[in-house]
Amino acid sequence: xxxxxxxxxxxxxxxxxxxxxxxxxxxxxxxxxxxxxxxxxxxxxxxxxxxxxxxxxxxxxxxxxxxxxxxxxxxxxxxxxxxxxxxxxxxxxxxxxxxxx
Amino acid sequence: xxxxxxxxxxxxxxxxxxxxxxxxxxxxxxxxxxxxxxxxxxxxxxxxxxxxxxxxxxxxxxxxxxxxxxxxxxxxxxxxxxxxxxxxxxxxxxxxxxxxxxxxxxxxxxxxxxxxxxxxxxxxxxxxxxxxxxxxxxxxxxxxxxxxxxxxxxxxxxxxxxxxxxxxxxxxxxxxxxxxxxxxxxxxxxxxxxxxxxxxxxxxxxxxxxxxxxxxxxxxxxxxxxxxxxxxxxxxxxxxxxxxxxxxxxxxxxxxxxxxxxxxxxxxxxxxxxxxxxxxxxxxxxxxxxxxxxxxxxxxxxxxxxxxxxxxxxxxxxxxxxxxxxxxxxxxxxxxxxxxxxxxxxxxxxxxxxxxxxxxxxxxxxxxxxxxxxxxxxxxxxxxxxxxxxxxxxxxxxxxxxxxxxxxxxxxxxxxxxxxxxxxxxxxxxxxxxxxxxxxxxxxxxxxxxxxxxxxxxxxxxxxxxxxxxxxxxxxxxxxxxxxxxxxxxxxxxxxxxxxxxxxxxxxxxxxxxxxxxxxxxxxxxxxxxxxxxxxxxxxxxxxxxxxxxxxxxxxxxxxxxxxxxxxxxxxxxxxxxxxxxxxxxxxxxxxxxxxxxxxxxxxxxxxxxxxxx
Numbered sequence: 001x002x003x004x005x006x007x008x009x010x011x012x013x014x015x016x017x018x019x020x021x022x023x024x025x026x027x028x029x030x031x032x033x034x035x036x037x038x039x040x041x042x043x044x045x046x047x048x049x050x051x052x053x054x055x056x057x058x059x060x061x062x063x064x065x066x067x068x069x070x071x072x073x074x075x076x077x078x079x080x081x082x083x084x085x086x087x088x089x090x091x092x093x094x095x096x097x098x099x100x101x
Numbered sequence: 102x103x104x105x106x107x108x109x110x111x112x113x114x115x116x117x118x119x120x121x122x123x124x125x126x127x128x129x130x131x132x133x134x135x136x137x138x139x140x141x142x143x144x145x146x147x148x149x150x151x152x153x154x155x156x157x158x159x160x161x162x163x164x165x166x167x168x169x170x171x172x173x174x175x176x177x178x179x180x181x182x183x184x185x186x187x188x189x190x191x192x193x194x195x196x197x198x199x200x201x202x203x204x205x206x207x208x209x210x211x212x213x214x215x216x217x218x219x220x221x222x223x224x225x226x227x228x229x230x231x232x233x234x235x236x237x238x239x240x241x242x243x244x245x246x247x248x249x250x251x252x253x254x255x256x257x258x259x260x261x262x263x264x265x266x267x268x269x270x271x272x273x274x275x276x277x278x279x280x281x282x283x284x285x286x287x288x289x290x291x292x293x294x295x296x297x298x299x300x301x302x303x304x305x306x307x308x309x310x311x312x313x314x315x316x317x318x319x320x321x322x323x324x325x326x327x328x329x330x331x332x333x334x335x336x337x338x339x340x341x342x343x344x345x346x347x348x349x350x351x352x353x354x355x356x357x358x359x360x361x362x363x364x365x366x367x368x369x370x371x372x373x374x375x376x377x378x379x380x381x382x383x384x385x386x387x388x389x390x391x392x393x394x395x396x397x398x399x400x401x402x403x404x405x406x407x408x409x410x411x412x413x414x415x416x417x418x419x420x421x422x423x424x425x426x427x428x429x430x431x432x433x434x435x436x437x438x439x440x441x442x443x444x445x446x447x448x449x450x451x452x453x454x455x456x457x458x459x460x461x462x463x464x465x466x467x468x469x470x471x472x473x474x475x476x477x478x479x480x481x482x483x484x485x486x487x488x489x490x491x492x493x494x495x496x497x498x499x500x501x502x503x504x505x506x507x508x509x510x511x512x513x514x515x516x517x518x519x520x521x522x523x524x525x526x527x528x529x530x531x532x533x534x535x536x537x538x539x540x541x542x543x544x545x546x547x548x549x550x551x552x553x554x555x556x557x558x559x560x561x562x563x564x565x566x567x568x569x570x571x572x573x574x575x576x577x578x579x580x581x582x583x584x585x586x587x588x589x590x591x592x593x594x595x596x597x598x599x600x601x602x603x604x605x606x607x608x609x610x611x612x613x614x615x616x617x618x619x620x621x622x623x624x625x626x627x628x629x630x631x632x633x634x635x636x637x638x639x640x641x642x643x644x645x646x647x648x649x650x651x652x653x654x655x656x657x658x659x660x661x662x663x664x665x666x667x668x669x670x671x672x673x674x675x676x677x678x679x680x681x682x683x684x685x686x687x688x689x690x691x692x693x694x695x696x697x698x699x700x701x702x703x704x705x706x707x708x709x710x711x712x713x714x715x
Contacts, residue, residue: 018693018697021690021693022690022691022693022694022697023690024690030690093688093689093690094688096687096688096689097686097687097688098687099687100685100686100687100688101682101683101685101686101687
């Protein structure tokens with residue numbers, strides 16, 4: 001088991017998240033993709049803490065913070081999606097293009 | 102006392118300038134209630150003062166060497182523009198001629214412009230002319246001559262265009278300005294080109310320089326041709342002669358002045374430049390050829406005109422052509438004599454024809470006739486002018502032409518022959534005009550035709566008197582040849598040529614032997630002369646046409662090419678903004694995508710060296 005594999009897995013997860021973030025038409029799936037991004041970051045933090053800083057494990061502390069913030073952000077995100085849904089009766093991202101040119 | 106007046110001779114042009122400024126007060130928009138007549142009186146008075154000044158200065162300069170006054174004008178680095186004023190018998194005499202003719206023309210205009218409101222403008226312009234011509238004859242510098250010539254060109258434009266509500270006046274004024282301007286601009290080229298060569302514009306110094314100048318013949322030819330082209334336009338010489346024909350749209354009093362003296366301003370400059378022109382034989386020959394062509398063409402055209410004023414104006418061109426011949430054969434004295442005698446005779450003729458036109462309305466020679474018994478003074482003046490113009494002894498032009506022919510006799514005998522032909526044609530032309538106006542039966546337009554007001558008759562009669570006195574004036578100043586030196590062959594030939602012209606004209610147009618209007622056997626030839634060799638068409642197809650086409654092309658290039666390039670830049674910016682705004686798609690996912698692509702791009706860029714060594 002080496003550090004690189006963890007990092008590559010995290011990067012792959014990040015890319016999948018980005019892909020989902022850019023291509024999803026459902027707003028909820030966009031939020032889910034953001035969660036994927038945050039989890040890939042957490043994987044990075046955990047891997048670095050394990051291999052490079054086993055004594056201080058500051059990465060794990062960071063990861064706890066990230067999970068906490070991610071939960072709060074997901075809550076706010078869902079609230080925003082709900083409030084848009086109440087006005088427009090849809091969660092299709094392609095319908096939310098009023099602020100263009 | 103005469104010395105005081107001679108020393109202040111430069112003041113002569115200032116009197117008419119004062120009159121010019123004062124006449125502004127009587128513009129219809131300034132003094133609205135009492136009419137414009139005082140403008141004429143004021144100008145006549147200032148002209149009279151100028152004339153008196155000249156006459157008082159004359160005794161001091163007679164039989165004296167020329168004196169020079171220097172009026173500083175502008176000194177800038179390396180260029181000293183001081184106005185040299187020459188006070189000599191010649192210049193004062195010329196100023197007297199100008200002021201006296203102007204006084205006569207102004208008194209004539211008091212009668213002629215009786216029914217006209219534009220006195221202030223008209224008299225102000227006459228005064229400008231008088232001032233300009235006096236300044237021209239007094240200044241002894243090519244540069245200042247050029248300046249004055251340009252001012253006179255502008256004056257011509259304004260004076261021809263006095264009655265600007267007539268369309269022919271507007272086109273005539275335009276042509277007069279542009280044609281003379283072209284000549285003036287050539288003159289300016291010459292003026293500018295001669296300064297590096299001679300280092301001076303002073304006529305005397307130019308003459309001295311020309312005596313010893315060792316100049317490249319080609320250069321001398323070009324400079325000389327440019328210097329000649331100015332007077333060529335001024336003197337209405339071929340091919341720059343159309344303007345004088347169209348200038349006949351202006352009022353008669355100004356025509357008196359123009360035909361007698363204004364066109365002679367070019368001749369004056371030409372005479373003064375003779376030493377410089379003589380540097381190149383090509384220039385002298387060109388001058389002679391142009392003069393000869395104009396003289397012969399002008400007389401032929403004059404014979405074929407049906408308009409009184411135009412038939413006289415082409416004779417002016419012809420006489421200026423003779424002056425060109427005189428200068429081209431280096432006979433400046435003869436040239437000045439011709440200018441003098443022609444001025445008085447031609448002024449008499451124009452004044453007399455104006456007196457006819459004022460009462461008969463028409464200027465058409467074919468509609469006039471039978472006026473001799475009822476217009477005796479006008480008729481006699483016309484006869485005096487006619488005899489004074491053609492070379493018939495003992496009147497003035499005979500002596501001037503004799504001097505010229507005498508000089509030509511030795512060097513170019515064939516030119517004497519040409520001169521005789523021209524003289525005969527001139528005599529024929531004036532006799533024809535006389536015959537059509539005064540002989541024959543009265544026609545509808547001349548049924549009732551009284552002699553006009555004294556203000557027209559008096560100046561006309563005075564002019565006729567001056568014309569009759571020309572030989573005595575010449576004798577007084579010792580300008581007549583002694584009986585022993587007289588070239589009697591030439592004198593006889595000249596007399597005979599005039600007699601031929603007069604008698605043939607008399608037989609045809611005064612006698613009743615030929616039916617009128619006369620048709621030449623070959624109609625196109627008659628039309629060719631009557632329409633002035635179709636000069637307007639010639640201008641339109643050559644110079645005017647090409648300038649017109651080129652200016653249209655230039656306008657097109659400017660409008661579509663130059664402007665187009667600049668507009669294209671603006672348009673492409675607008676196009677860029679209009680199209681690039683669609684990158685703001687409103688899709689936040691698209692923004693995320695651009696951020697991601699930007700990050701990847703930057704990451705690749707920053708780790709490029711690392712990636713290449715991988």
